[in-house]
Structure formats: structure tokens, C-alpha cells
Amino acid sequence: xxxxxxxxxxxxxxxxxxxxLRNGKKILLDCGLYQGNDKKMKDFNENFPFNPEEIDVLIxxxxxxxxxxxxxxxxxxGFRGNIYATHATxxxxxxxxxxxxxxQEADADFxxxxxxVKGRSKDLxxxxxxxxxxxxxxxxxxxxxxxxxxxxxxxxxxxxxxxGHILGSATITLQIKEKGLLTxxxxxxxxxxxxxxxxxxxxxxxxxxxxxxxxTYGNRNHETKSLEQEHLLEIIRKTCIENKGKLIIPAxxxxxxxxxxxxxxxxxxxxxLPKIPIYVDSPLAIDATEIYGSHPECYDEELSxxxxxxxxxxxxxxxxxxxxxxxxxxxxxxxxxxxxISAAGMMTAGRIRxxxxxxxxxxxxxxxxxxxxxxxxxxxxxxxxxxxxxLFGETKQVRATIAYLPGFSAHGDxxxxxxxxxxxxxxxxxxxxxxxxxxxxxxxxxxxxxxxxTVVIPELMSIHEIEHxx
Ligand SMILES: [Zn+2]
Numbered sequence: 001x002x003x004x005x006x007x008x009x010x011x012x013x014x015x016x017x018x019x020x021l022r023n024g025k026k027i028l029l030d031c032g033l034y035q036g037n038d039k040k041m042k043d044f045n046e047n048f049p050f051n052p053e054e055i056d057v058l059i060x061x062x063x064x065x066x067x068x069x070x071x072x073x074x075x076x077x078g079f080r081g082n083i084y085a086t087h088a089t090x091x092x093x094x095x096x097x098x099x100x101x102x103x104q105e106a107d108a109d110f111x112x113x114x115x116x117v118k119g120r121s122k123d124l125x126x127x128x129x130x131x132x133x134x135x136x137x138x139x140x141x142x143x144x145x146x147x148x149x150x151x152x153x154x155x156x157x158x159x160x161x162x163x164g165h166i167l168g169s170a171t172i173t174l175q176i177k178e179k180g181l182l183t184x185x186x187x188x189x190x191x192x193x194x195x196x197x198x199x200x201x202x203x204x205x206x207x208x209x210x211x212x213x214x215x216t217y218g219n220r221n222h223e224t225k226s227l228e229q230e231h232l233l234e235i236i237r238k239t240c241i242e243n244k245g246k247l248i249i250p251a252x253x254x255x256x257x258x259x260x261x262x263x264x265x266x267x268x269x270x271x272x273l274p275k276i277p278i279y280v281d282s283p284l285a286i287d288a289t290e291i292y293g294s295h296p297e298c299y300d301e302e303l304s305x306x307x308x309x310x311x312x313x314x315x316x317x318x319x320x321x322x323x324x325x326x327x328x329x330x331x332x333x334x335x336x337x338x339x340x341i342s343a344a345g346m347m348t349a350g351r352i353r354x355x356x357x358x359x360x361x362x363x364x365x366x367x368x369x370x371x372x373x374x375x376x377x378x379x380x381x382x383x384x385x386x387x388x389x390x391l392f393g394e395t396k397q398v399r400a401t402i403a404y405l406p407g408f409s410a411h412g413d414x415x416x417x418x419x420x421x422x423x424x425x426x427x428x429x430x431x432x433x434x435x436x437x438x439x440x441x442x443x444x445x446x447x448x449x450x451x452x453x454t455v456v457i458p459e460l461m462s463i464h465e466i467e468h469x470x
Contacts, residue, residue, distance in 0.1 A: 061189025218443025
């Protein structure tokens with residue numbers, strides 16, 4: 001068999017890897033949207049490097065849009081196979097893909113209005129897909145449990161195992177029989193972190209012969225959990241109590257938002273959280289939080305016992321969820337110190353853009369980034385000290401404080417990733433994906449020093465032959 005790396009190769013977005021079997025079958029691992037602002041993004045998203053009609057099966061590691069976001073487009077372009085995912089991933093996709101369709105439509109509308117003003121009606125663009133394309137895509141999902149070997153073909157067994165990254169996230173292991181020989185191929189998807197709130201720790205994968213592995217934080221380690229919480233409290237006190245400003249936290253609607261709300265919920269119950277209003281301003285986050293509430297099979301022991309004392313771990317007295325646009329707009333006029341948690345996490349779209357527009361120029365405010373922001377996104381530019389930024393056609397000065405707590409990331413750091421694959425004693429080759437090249441080079445060196453002999457950093461669209469294990 002061969003693996004073709006069709007996305008997230010020396011990059012952190014657009015995950016998509018294609019396995020070509022000798023019998024002609026084609027298995028796709030993830031079908032992510034490329035998120036960013038450049039022309040490359042448009043080309044990547046619109047042009048599959050394969051014919052979707054020829055893909056037999058799609059296996060999805062988790063619901064994040066950079067792994068799942070082109071599924072409706074894949075189905076629109078003729079894919080007719082099954083999409084295998086865990087139960088929680090399927091549920092999350094049902095809201096996330098609709099939200100993604102909405103963003104595609106809104107972006108196309110926005111651009112087309114500008115083109116019409118310029119008299120360029122010939123250049124109007126179409127959204128990648130629309131809300132109508134989502135239900136047929138959801139029809140193709142087949143939900144599977146964790147930890148069981150499930151036959152998906154007469155020659156292929158599939159097992160999902162907890163990846164501890166977001167609700168429903170899984171590593172993928174495939175046992176593939178070709179010409180009477182069995183090869184075990186693993187794909188980590190995004191590797192989560194041990195000892196994080198809400199989710200169970202990442203579980204070791206079965207022993208594999210070949211491994212496709214993420215490497216986002218291949219060159220760094222995170223802060224310890226207690227330090228992170230201390231820093232978070234310091235930032236809240238400084239911004240909202242001393243400066244009487246607003247603390248704006250851009251957060252992915254799924255995963256990051258629930259984690260930060262759950263942490264604040266615990267701080268509230270411990271009496272350490274200042275009594276200021278906290279808003280979660282994201283309809284998608286509200287829907288996702290409901291889905292989090294309905295998948296106790298994914299909870300870790302701490303949350304499982306915590307909900308015995310607090311039935312709603314994602315809600316407390318000073319917290320308000322905001323769904324309606326009119327209520328979101330009221331936050332702009334309000335002068336009260338508060339915390340606003342809003343999406344998108346990398347500040348590329350969504351209501352967070354309005355909060356940037358209204359709050360970036362006030363030096364009393366703080367924008368707090370949690371976790372990874374892809375290069376070139378507004379979140380990344382702010383972390384790197386950009387002085388002004390263009391929003392809705394206007395230039396805004398960055399006068400607010402920009403704070404960064406990378407340890408809130410849902411991705412394992414260098415040591416955690418090494419620990420995660422410590423059991424892989426018979427792996428013959430590791431392919432590093434989903435990382436910046438610099439982080440990957442550093443991680444490759446570490447892995448080789450640890451005793452993993454063959455580590456490859458595939459280029460985009462490169463094809464690698466997988467030799468059978470005798
Ligand atoms: Zn992810």
C-alpha cells in the first residue's frame with residue numbers, strides 16, 4: 001500500500017491523508033478545511049488532489065474543522081462511501097459542519113458585495129458548500145464505539161481509541177490484510193494531554209508498524225496546570241478589577257470553551273473567581289456544550305464524580321450564554337468590567353471579530369489567547385505584537401494588552417507526545433504531520449535520540465510506499 005499526504009504536510013491545517021491499497025481501494029483519513037487567509041487556502045479547499053468518487057471510505061479522527069471541514073464538499077463532489085467516526089464526533093459534526101457552511105456562505109456574500117460595488121459581477125464567488133450540503137454528508141456517517149476492532153471491509157479492521165483532545169476525539173488504527181500479510185497502520189489525529197479537565201487521558205494506541213503522527217508542539221513544553229490557573233486568575237484580576245476593563249478570550253467553540261468554563265466553574269465553587277459577569281458569546285459553543293453534556297462516556301473520573309455534586313459543570317451564577325445577535329451587540333455598549341469568551345479561537349471569523357473591533361483600542365482591556373494559533377491568523381499576529389489590524393475595512397490600533405497562555409492547548413507538548421508513543425516498540429517508520437516544519441525538524445531529532453530510527457517529514461502530495469511486514 002501507499003500513503004499520499006494530501007494536507008497538513010509541514011503545516012498545521014487541512015488534515016487529509018490518503019491510503020491507496022493494492023486492490024485499488026482508497027481510504028481517506030480526515031478531510032479537513034485549510035484555515036487561513038491566503039490564496040493558498042482557496043486553492044487547497046476547492047481542489048481535491050483526488051477524485052472524491054473514487055474514495056471508498058473516510059475515517060475521521062475528530063470534529064475540529066481543520067480535520068472535518070471539507071466533508072460536505074467531498075460528498076457534494078461525489079463521495080459515496082461510509083464516514084466512520086465516534087458517536088460524539090458524529091454529534092459534534094452535525095452542528096460544526098452547519099456552522100462551517102454558514103461561514104462559507106457569509107464569506108462569499110461579503111466578498112460578492114464588495115465585488116459588485118467595484119462592478120466586477122463576472123468575478124462573483126460561490127461558497128465551497130452551503131447548509132443544504134450538510135444533511136447528505138451527515139447521512140454518510142457511521143458511528144462506532146471506542147476500543148473495539150470493527151471490520152469495515154473483508155480485509156480491514158478499524159479501532160478508535162481515546163485521543164484526549166476534544167470530545168469524541170480518537171486515534172485511528174487499521175489492520176490491513178494485503179496478499180495474506182497483515183500491516184498495522186496508525187494515525188494519531190490530534191494528540192490530547194494527560195491530566196486535563198473533562199476528558200479522559202489519551203490512551204496508548206495498539207502496537208503499529210507505521211504511524212502517521214501529529215507534531216504541533218514538537219519543539220516546546222507547556223506550563224504546569226497549577227501555574228496556568230494562577231496566571232489566568234492574575235490576568236482576570238489585573239484586567240477586570242484593577243483596570244476595570246474587559247477580558248476577551250477567543251476560544252474554539254468546541255473543546256477550549258468548555259474547558260475554560262469548567263475551570264472557571266471550579267474556581268467559582270472554590271470562591272477564588274472574582275464576582276464579575278462572564279459571557280460565552282457563541283451560539284455554536286452553546287450547542288457544543290449541550291453535546292458535551294450528553295456524552296458522559298467521554299468524561300474522565302474527576303468530572304464523573306464532580307457532576308454528582310454539581311449537575312451542571314458548564315454553568316454557574318455569574319456565567320451567561322449568549323445566543324442572539326442583539327444580546328451580543330449589547331456587550332459592545334456595556335462599560336462594565338466583564339469576561340467575554342467568544343469564537344473563533346484563532347480570530348479568523350465569527351463574533352470575536354466584532355469584539356476585536358470594539359475593544360482592541362482600549363488599553364484597559366486584555367485579549368487572552370489560549371493555545372495554538374496558526375501562522376498568519378489574527379490570533380497569531382496579535383501574539384507576535386502586531387500594532388494595528390484591519391477589521392471590517394477599518395484599521396484598528398492594538399492598544400489592549402495581549403496575553404498568551406499556550407498551556408491551555410488541547411495538543412500534547414513535546415514530552416507528552418513522546419510519552420504517548422513510548423509503547424510503540426515495533427514501529428518501522430513514523431511520518432510527522434500537522435506541524436510547522438521547524439517544530440517537526442526539532443521533534444524528529446528528539447524522536448531519533450529516543451530510539452525511533454526512521455522518522456519522515458512528508459512533503460505535501462508526496463507518496464510513500466509502505467512495505468509489508470514479513
Ligand atoms: Zn484538533
